[in-house]
Amino acid sequence: MMKEFKEFALRGNVLDLAVAVVIGAAFGKIVTALVETIIMPLVGILVGGIDFTSLELSIGGATVSYGVFLQAVVDFIIIAFAIFLFVKLLNRFKRKEEEKEAVPIPDPQIEILREIRDLLKQNEAK
Structure with missing residues (x-):
């Protein structure tokens, strides 16, 4: 069972998915910061500070x-x-x-x- 798990975990697709998740999380932080600190204050100004x-x-x-x-x-x-x-x-x-x-x-x-x-x-x- 351990051998099968090792083969599964080290398969290229799983590693690619892990990298994608990490990069996606980092990109999510960048986009969240962009939205919260730059875009939403500008939207707030446009809609009268609502x-x-x-x-x-x-x-x-x-x-x-x-x-x-x-x-x-x-x-x-x-x-x-x-x-x-x-x-x-x-x-x-x-x-x-x-x-x-x-x-x-x-x-x-x-x-x-x-x-x-x-x-x-x-x-x-x-």
């Missing part, structure tokens, strides 16, 4: 804090948009790399063979 988290509705003895939910929705939309822009930027760089790789480099031997073929055709025509 703080969604303080919005609540009292019904009898219960308090429904729907503002926290609204803030989470706004945060999600901003984070999703930031990730969209980041992925779009990465895809643009990836496409440029693929275009560079797609340009074939002519083989010198093939070029020489083509020249010989063309010379032979010229000699046959004479």
Whole structure:
């Protein structure tokens, strides 16, 4: 059982997934900091300083804090948009790399063979 677990844990896919999780967590912290310290204060200025988290509705003895939910929705939309822009930027760089790789480099031997073929055709025509 230990051998099977070792094979599973050291498989390439599991290691790739672990790296992706760590990088994703770090990226999440960056995006969260961006949203909390830069974007949300600007949004607050645009909407007149409204703080969604303080919005609540009292019904009898219960308090429904729907503002926290609204803030989470706004945060999600901003984070999703930031990730969209980041992925779009990465895809643009990836496409440029693929275009560079797609340009074939002519083989010198093939070029020489083509020249010989063309010379032979010229000699046959004479």
